[in-house]
Amino acid sequence: MKNSDRILNFLLPIISVAAVVVLWAAAARSVDSEYILPTVGETFTALLELFKSAEFYRAFLGTLKRSFIAFSISYILAFFVAFCSYESGKAKRFLSPLLVIIRALPTIAIVLLLIVWTNSRIAPVIVTMLVIFPTLYNNLYSALCGIDKELNEMCKVFGVKNYQRITKVVFPQIAPEFIAAAGAGLTLNLKLMVAAEVLAQTAYSMGYLLNTSKIYFEIPTMLALVLITVITGLIIEFLFGLWAKKAVKR
């Protein structure tokens, strides 16, 4: 890669973020109202205020914890269901309508129903799981379908033990896709969780803080919370990407 290309590759994302900030600043200046669109400075002041409050950290960690739980359960379930579909045509036919129904579920209606059936802490977890499950399932199922059948046959002929076949032959083949599926779901998972928390009014959550800010018309705080969600999503994606690179190399 040329030096100029390298510099450009480094600069382009910075320019793109800077363009958004400039547009935001220009729009805020022309609107000239903190209650409609706060300035960049006002938002950052609100951000610093949030960082000083213990309530924010409690909400932030609560949201992260629920996100992690929802994602983990959904991923394990998606893997299990994808594996059943891959192994048995009958299982796939049985599960197919259920997946269509899950995909078609109206998220907002389900949150409201789940609040009645469960409580405001569990409802966002279930909704997030339901929304990311079909995406994870599709990615994992495609990965399983990509397994080299000839290598499986080879293992069968040579009498390679199932444990060895799965760990040494099958898993390394599907690991890159499995990791990619997880990466794609992580940020979406966090966004969905915050949205579901807003609807469910979950105590000690980013969603709850957003809703409270809306009620009190604290627009800079709302924007600061959105900013934190975006940055957290980016950090998770970045850290996961770093880990994934190492894991795939292994």
Place this chain on the structure above:
Amino acid sequence: MISLKNITKRYGDKTVFENFNLDVEENAITVILGESGSGKTTLLNTIARLTGFEGEITGADKVSMVFQRDRLVPHLTVKDNILLVNKSADVKSMLESVGLSGTENLYPQDLSAGMARRVAILRAFCSPAPVLLMDEPLVNLDLAIKYSIIGQIKRLREESGKTVILVSHDVKETVMLADRIVVIGGGKIIFDRKSATERTLTALLLNNFQG
């Protein structure tokens, strides 16, 4: 002795074999010669239980195999590919014996076609299974490599004492390798001798092809 008794194999309406019988002596290389589409690979897959069939096969419960494509695991090194089928294999000396010393830590994609084929053959010989099935192991190889591998197969077979069933469509390699030659055509055995000349085998294949 490996016995195939009344083997019938069909793909839908197409019958590949019907009541096919064959006894294979142990500690020898039996080459099954036939034209493309004569059912040679199907016969090997049947013995390896990779495909369903009617009939009975005895004496080949545990087999190893050299496939037409090498089927080496791409993300495992040469050494690990061999250890996958036999944990206690002396990989280093085995590789040395076929002129592949120093390749233990290479991956299949780093090997030439001839080297990869040798590794696939070595892997099959390293397996503890007493019966080795070889599906056209010399196909698509340069002449010099082919002859070198023929010598290695004969030597490895003698050292290992395995029973080898090899299928081929190449008359020359059949004559060079076989302790016994079985020619098949139309789902039946049309020739079965300890040895034969290239001319005889060519004539047989041509007659069967024309007929």
